[in-house]
Amino acid sequence: MTINKKFILGLSLSLAVFSMNSANAQDTRFTKKNPDKPEASEFWDPEVKVVTPGAVPSDAIVLFDGKSLDGWESAKDGSPAKWEVKDGVFTVGKGTGNISTKQHFGDCQLHIEWRSPIEPETLKGQQKGNSGIFLSGIYEVQVLNSYQNRTYRNGQAGSIYKQTPPLVNATSKMGDWNVYDVIYTAPRFTINGGIETPGYVTVIHNGIIVQNHTKIQGMTNYIGQPTNPVHDVKGPISLQDHGNLVSYRNIWIREI
Known part of the structure; x- marks a missing residue:
């Protein structure tokens, strides 16, 4: 061919x-x-939102205005919060129970200041200035008088309770105020109950990082290993009544 x-x-x-x-x-x-x-590699729109910084950022939600606990309720039954409010501070009343915000939050930046009471030296470890801040109502960032007061590492101030100890102990002495700035990313779950992405938390205690994007292993149980019940992305911020007269003030939150 x-x-x-x-x-x-x-x-x-x-x-x-x-x-x-x-x-x-x-x-x-x-x-x-x-x-x-x-x-060609510059992005102009949408314009970045302007937030005015300050003691309370302009886009923050104030959770305690120094006057009332109208935004809080009993974590047990939803009745009005019974903690004492005085001089711009509120203090847990023994036996009054945990309280929770009425509003629910997911990913957030939380600012909260707390003070452990001046208590006798006979009290030791977990007996001293014990309370807690619960993210989504179930993940506890420990509040404790850890100033010259030894206890188990994953139960002192700044710990993710019974999970991750703080990197350092930055606790103020009894009667002085402590400041927590918490950045929280809530966990996400699959439709069949598995974990799609775990929760993470960063805690800055008195200006010092004590938890650095720490993975939350599950519920911070007092007894046993962490468990992972499925829950909504948003939940309350709860404060614990552990029998000590711990006080709180200047609480605000930014949703992120």
Whole structure:
């Protein structure tokens, strides 16, 4: 079988043109991905939201205004919170039970200040200034008088209770105020009850990082290993009545 030389020549030219076009197409794609103008990789819209910083950021939700606990309720039965409010501070009343915010929150930045009472030296360990801050109502960041007061590592102030000890002990002495700034990412669950993404928490205690994007292993149980019940992304912020006269003030939260 003979092959027409003109046909071969035409085919060769067609292939050459196709190759050139392909190369140009590749060059165009490459140029689009790697533009030679700096503005091509700049993003202008939507404009970044403006937040005015300060003692309370302009977009924060104030959870305690120094006057009342109207935004809080009994964690047990939803009745009005019974902790004492006085001089811009509220203090747990022995036997009054845990309290929770009426509003629920997911991922957030929480600012909260707490003070352990001046108690006798006969009290030791977990007996001294014990309370707790519960994220989603179930994950406890420990509140405790850990100033010259030894206890188990994963139960002192700044710990994720019974899970992760703080990196350092930054606790103020009895009667002085402590400041927690907490960044919380709530866990997400699959439709069949598995963990899609775990929860994480960062805790800055008196200006010092004591939990650095720490994975929450599950509920902070007093006895036994952490458990992972499925729950909504949003839940209350709860404060614990552990029988000590722990006080709180200046509480605000930013949803993120």
